[in-house]
Amino acid sequence: MARVVLAMSGGVDSSVAAHLLLEAGHEVVGVFMRHGEESSEVCKVEDTGNTSLPVLGGLAQGRADHKQGCCTASDAADARRVAARMDIPFYALDLQADFRRIVDYFVDDYLSGRTPNPCVRCNQWIKFGRLFDYADGVDAEFVATGHYAQLVDGELHRGLDSTKDQSYALFGIRRDRVSRMLLPVGGFEKTRIREIASSLDLGVAGKKDSQEICFVTQGHHSDFVRAREPKRSQRTSGNFVTVDGEVVGTHRGYEAFTVGQRKKLGIAMGEPYFVIRIEPETCNVVIGKKDALASQGLIASEANWLVDPADLPTDVAVQIRYNGQPKPARMSVDAGDPDRFEVVFDEPELAVAPGQAAVVYHGNRVLGGGWIR
Template sequence: MRVLAAMSGGVDSAVAAARAVDAGHEVVGVHLALSASPGTLRTGSRGCCSKEDAGDARRAADVLGIPFYVWDFADRFKEDVIDDFVAAYAAGETPNPCLRCNEKIKFSALADRALALGFDAVVTGHYARLEDGVLRRAVDADKDQSYVLAVLNAQQLARAMFPVGDTPKPRIREEAAERGLAVANKPDSHDICFIPSGDTQAFLGAKIGIRPGAVVDADGTKLAEHEGVHGFTIGQRKGLGLPGPAADGKPRYVTGIDPDSGTVRVGSVEDLHVWTIGAERAIWTSGVAPDGPIECVAQVRAHGGTAPAIAEAVGDGLSVRLREPLTGVARGQAVVLYRPDELGDMVIGSGTISATGGAGSAPIGSQTEAAATR
């Protein structure tokens, strides 16, 4: 096949491209320029898509003996990822920009251009497995990225390749060194790539500005003032602007955000318990929504935040009822559904969280369990 290898300048994408070459594919490397004014150097493991990264990607392509290009996706990235991120926080949501980047840039804009140029698939260094069109968790659980790939539909998965998902990360670094790739020991990128300082609140403050509001307790009593709901997320404990813990001595957490009134509600950890999740923009990796309730495992964060559940399609969205409560579940996050089997956890689908139910939502009991026949 003729495949396009998305090369970030890191070790994972370099080895993924190398494995595609080994498999006999005709491989062309491409680095995505996602910033209109990329920095010269990264700050340690923070940030990406810098001039340094582009140079590292080019050198890796030279070692592999494949053609290499840099494609400018800065405008598209700003519109579909950065602007979406800022708008979501302004609306009191907690988005994951990596999901949007995969959905809108790497496996939409990039893949569409690749197909138009006659390529059959896009290769990336994501840690996930694709087997007969089924998306599964990576072998390396600590590096698994299936959560941020669960926004891909069946058509996008059909033209994707994840060559490193069957290998633990330490072995990938060893392989890169054996191949003579200079990125073998390059630090992994952390935090949000377009906020290399790591200060998300400062970034959002500069974009959104001051929108004052109140921090209140469960009874609506005003405890403090703040400069904008974008500085808070559900489950947050630190940086609330409060003089101390609650009267009972227990720590307080953000339990609710109302962007219209600018109100941030705080409460106990028990107030964070979520038993039901409603989501919109459901994506089913098989291309077909399930016909009725399904047994699954729901995950609400890239690493951690999992619970057994029963889920079902509801219109263009989905509804999830948890067997065990989850905490820190916020609107704008993704809920990803997995089904364990003998080959490892497979991704069933995903949706963008739009509503949650707490203590008033009863956990799943024996009567509803009988309804989950799949």
């Protein structure tokens, strides 16, 4: 069959993906994408005399704050142990320099009053970006991951397990690379994947799914932003203002808030109030009741289409957050700029947050998407 580069995170999904690929007759090369210092020692590759599978290098940043979630030392150890158990080569990619781009984007978006999605960007820039560079370097035909999404007749579709579907996070993959992707676990329920891991005695069957942002190792994300950009964050304190223009309190920095947020506002209004929008030019955080969150539509840019823009339907479904569901809508692509499109929902949608991805579906198929302005 084919040589396949598999991203191995040390979790149950990528571990079972390795088994499924081997079962299908593929030659599997396991790689762990090292983002931080903590995993450096366990990720070192011993000299096996095989020089046909080089390790991509990067510039060490001398920091230890990119070390959680899917890239800790314990995860690296799990990935290496599973690879050894399956007798597949295992290599580490030093991507600290590349990962700095993700961190800078995350910080800059919050300081611009937007809500970033670093996981989607990581898939776009690193997992299905740099990983393809590595695959090309070792003459691998395919790149595989443990994402819950499916490839149907060369098209990207939602995963079989609707409760674990990750197709939203994959919309930014280059169209010409979809044909070189393999998603082995996407056609299974998560419970079945855990059963397979247990039957293989891989030691990861009960491992929890990674949920948090991998580089925010402790505290609130705003603490990370302020530590990263202390001078810029000193200029973000301001007022809480109602949608009617009434000043009702102060805050220490708008980077701590996101559209739709209700909890931990630090202000008592006597009834539920939500963040309606963030105004970085005035440093105001505008709050209001739930009905003020409703939006009839959105504008998105930086579109990535997995089909020819001329073939896009107008009646679609659009998902605006990772844990959301696609909602019926009508879409129109800017005739002069296919990187920009407008969405009008059939029913008003709550908490349309600038900075988040708007992913377009037709049935279960991912057509592409863009970033909410």
